[in-house]
Amino acid sequence: QWTTPVGAQDDDLASSQNTHGPDWRFGFDGLVIDMHTSTEVQSTELYHHGEQPARPGYTLAEVVMLIRSTVPNQRVLGLQLLEALVQRASSDLRAGTERFPSAVAVLDAVMDPGLRIPLLLRCALDDSHVSVIRAAVRAVQALLVDEQDSASRLVLAHEFEGWRRC
Numbered sequence: 001q002w003t004t005p006v007g008a009q010d011d012d013l014a015s016s017q018n019t020h021g022p023d024w025r026f027g028f029d030g031l032v033i034d035m036h037t038s039t040e041v042q043s044t045e046l047y048h049h050g051e052q053p054a055r056p057g058y059t060l061a062e063v064v065m066l067i068r069s070t071v072p073n074q075r076v077l078g079l080q081l082l083e084a085l086v087q088r089a090s091s092d093l094r095a096g097t098e099r100f101p102s103a104v105a106v107l108d109a110v111m112d113p114g115l116r117i118p119l120l121l122r123c124a125l126d127d128s129h130v131s132v133i134r135a136a137v138r139a140v141q142a143l144l145v146d147e148q149d150s151a152s153r154l155v156l157a158h159e160f161e162g163w164r165r166c
Contacts, residue, residue, distance in 0.1 A: 022109050024101055025057030026081060030088030032101060033057040060109055060117075067120045072129040079124060079135035082117065086110060086142040094146070110143075 025033045033056060058066070058081055066078025085106060093103035101109075110117055121143075124136035 022101070022105075023059055024106075024109075025055055025059055026063070026085045027057050028081065028084060030081075030084035030086075032099070032106075034100075060112075060115055064115050064117065064120065067117075067124065072127075072132055075124065075127070075129075075132045076135045079121075079132070079139045082110070082121075083135070083139040083142045086139070090142065090146070 027033050063078050063081050063085075066074045067082070069075050069078070089103040089106040089110075091097075092099055093107070097103070109115075121136055121140050124132055125140070127133050127136065
């Protein structure tokens with residue numbers, strides 16, 4: 001079954017099973033992938049064995065599954081995806097850029113109590129792998145710190161590097 005081609009029936013089955021968060025699919029750049037207008041995305045994005053393997057990108061529920069993974073590299077990938085989409089939404093909000101979905105809708109979805117993303121970020125800060133901790137710090141930073149505030153960025157970077165040297 002793992003080697004057979006994926007098809008539309010997989011998408012139909014998975015769309016009925018999505019229980020938490022919207023079904024927007026995010027690319028590695030933090031942008032929502034529009035499957036109706038983009039044909040080049042389908043050949044360049046990473047496909048996976050998530051809820052809808054025939055569609056590129058990740059839903060917030062799939063990002064949460066990556067963050068909860070037992071494999072450290074998958075946790076890092078989930079945290080990096082979360083960081084990218086939060087940074088993109090924050091910069092769109094600050095610049096007044098209009099996209100679908102709106103930046104406010106994306107940030108509200110990230111804070112959806114059903115996804116429990118703040119709790120997952122807190123747990124990731126206690127991880128035993130430095131790469132996961134680093135990705136978690138960057139994701140928390142994306143949620144809490146304005147990227148234009150360079151003083152805050154420098155303090156966070158200095159604190160983390162100081163901890164790492166100990």
